[in-house]
Amino acid sequence: MKNIQLLSGIALIALSFTSCKDEKQEKAQRTVDSYVTYVDSVKNVAAADLKENWKTVESEYDRKAQEAELALADIKDNSAATEKINTSKVKYEEFRKEMTAVFAPPAPSPKQQLRNALFGEGKIGDDMSFSWVNAQNIHSVYQQFVHTVENNKDRYSREDWDEIKLLYEALDSRKNTVEKEGLTSEDNRKIAGLKIKFAPMYTVNRMGAKSEENKEAKK
Template sequence: MRNSKFIAGTLVLTALVASCKNEAEQTAEKNVDRYVVYVDSVNKIDSAGRLANWEAIEAGYEARLAEADAALAQLKDKAEAQKRVDESRQKYEGVKIQAENDAKVKAAADMPATGTGNSMADTLFGTGKVTGDDMSFGWVNKDNILGVYETFYENFKKNKDSYSRQELDRVKAWYEALDARKNTVEKEGLSAEDNNKIAAIKVKFSPLFRWERLTAKGKENEAAKKAAE
């Protein structure tokens, strides 16, 4: 009799454990599905929609990616799920590159088309250095690039509170163009000492810019809310 009760109890416990495992795996599969569906939905958004909502899209993506990565650890047979996650990750990276390119194009389009009357660029880089929509930064070389970064950073820090969100988009486009030029200059003999100093400036600039971009958007939303009242 005792053996029968023991066996019955064991079977019930086993069934409960199996049920929990099945439930955990089902939840994991749903989270993988949520990730895949989210990426597919981002793919369907047009360029203007992505550009206007990219920060929210990125935040949503990171949340669902974290869920999917955690889900993979819950699955015994995860080969198929891993394949789906990897494919969606690649798909999203393609969308992200396109969104970043669209942002650069928009920022360039917002800049003055002709002449040297771009006061923002003149302040950040020196009068007449950046003209029109030229983002090549061909005037930057191994001998002056450190000074360019120093001037850019110090003047951004000095004027950061006066920039709108759209102006900060321009700043980002110029900064990325300068970084692209740096990759070329490094091959032309940029000294290790100057390279290290530039790296230190970049470490200071990145969090400062992110904060200004975040607060500028908050101010913009607050102004829009007041205007609607």
Template structure:
């Protein structure tokens, strides 16, 4: 009788351990599943929309990944669980690169709109809409906008600004042949003199700041 009680006690103890292990396994698999499901849900989103909320998305991804990787220690098939997490992470990082491209494109478009007052700037940078009657206003707006925002521009912004400025200058060469007045031409020349040192000084400053941040 005593042996029977001992045996039953051991069986009960083993059953409790198994039940506990099964519960931990289920909880761990749930955390891993939540991570992979989250990545799949983000991957299905429009990249332009994700770009607007990317900081929050990445924070949530990092938190869920930490929880999932902690759960690997208690699952039975650790190799398969870790592979599942790794596959989801690769999928997220691939999506992240696409979002970063989208963010860069959106930023470039916003910069161009600010410099040219929402006038369309095509990828060919021909500035076909600029003519002898509005080119002075275009230069004035461009230089004034750069002046007002020079402290906030990154090195990449300054490179884009220089690209646009040179394209506008190319358009000016065409407009000069179409009857640009001497008065407007002289005013544009003065604006160009104002822009050149502003670009050189601030572009160097932005580059130095970028290098300093990289070292940190």
């Protein structure tokens, strides 16, 4: 009788162990399936909604991906589950690249690119405001402007030179205001030297650009 009870106890423990093991494996499989479903479902969300919540989407993806990877250890034969995870990884990476391109801000216009190069990223927009230029930084602003023009003078079109002249005159106008706000005589002298360098460079190269355009038009 004792032997029967002992065997029954062992069988019960074994059954309980198997049951727990099966439950653990099923839970792991559900975790993998949840990851796969998330990747498939997020691809069906409107781009506008994704853009607004992209950080949350990325955070949730990383969490589910990590959980799915860890769950593989609890699946006895996990080759099919591994393939599912790898396929979803590829899907999501392709989707991420696609969304990155969609969410990227539009490339600045050629005119804005020129302004960015001459003054710094986003410093001068459509409003042509130079209010950020002051007595402390105006010399460095002129310096960047003139040196950038000098380094790229052979690449500019006639339209570029016209834009450069417009910006130069606007900067000069700002200088008239800044002179009354504490511009040092040393910086004023240095700016004068840069202006002397710019004037003939503009005249010669603008004429050259126009001449090249006329030649191209005749062809």
